[in-house]
Amino acid sequence: MILIIAYGNPLREDDGAGLALAYKLDAALRHPGLVTRRIETQQLLPELAADIASDQTQAVVFADARVALSPDEQVTVTSLTSSRAASPSLGHHLDPEALLTYAGALYYRTIPPAWLVTVPGWRFGFGETLSAQTQDAISIALNDPESQLQWLVADLHRLHGMP
Template identity: 50%
Template sequence: MLLIIAYGNSLRRDDGAGLLMAERLEQACQALGLMVKRISVHQLMPELAVDIADQAVRVAVFVDAQPAQPGDSPTLFPLAVEAASPSVGHHLTPAVLLLYAQQLYHHCPPAWQITVPGVDFDHGETLSQTARDSLSHASALAQQLAVLCR
């Protein structure tokens, strides 16, 4: 199973682009025959380590919007547990969640991050042209994820 964890705030314009990308990825991956579980949250929480550590999860992918330049494209890159250090603060990173899954549940699948470029994170519900254009990459990203899941 492919686990997609999207995080962002749909009321902060482009910050919601990761949530929309995750919806499109889920549909595209299912069309490719993958079993997918999608979780959408405003921010990463320690409880997500339980979902990540599920033995059925073959690959975990985190999807988030990041400030970028107009015209930038989404990026897919691997995450490593070793790069994380435990956090007790308010902000968790995907790498820290992977560490929690490994340390607490003794299972951590290969994990990847997709960053969706955004240029406007002000209050509002519409996406910038950069973020809208990025959503068109969902099908190609799904193809890459399908290879990673096999």
């Protein structure tokens, strides 16, 4: 199973972009014999470590928004690891790598391969609509065969023995 963990606030415009992308990524990954599970949350919580450490989880994809620093930014994909110099704290903010570390440490498991997919966002005010730029970035990521997201989809299909 591929676990997709999407986080962000859909009531803060582009902050909900990770949730929107995860929905479409879930559909793009659908293939006979390939199981996906999508979890949507406003922030990463330690309880998600159990889902990551599940015997069924073969790969994890985190989806989130990030503040765009230029007008032409696109969706990016970063490979993650749980190895950290310092142990994660139970502070206010939990990042994907800390969550992977929890999964490995609390459940005595080797964590599955994991990636962070971030969507550029330009507007973070109150509202439920994604900006046109963010919608365009998601569309390009899903439709451009050379996008980082399409490479990830292909890698995940190969990981599960699919063409």
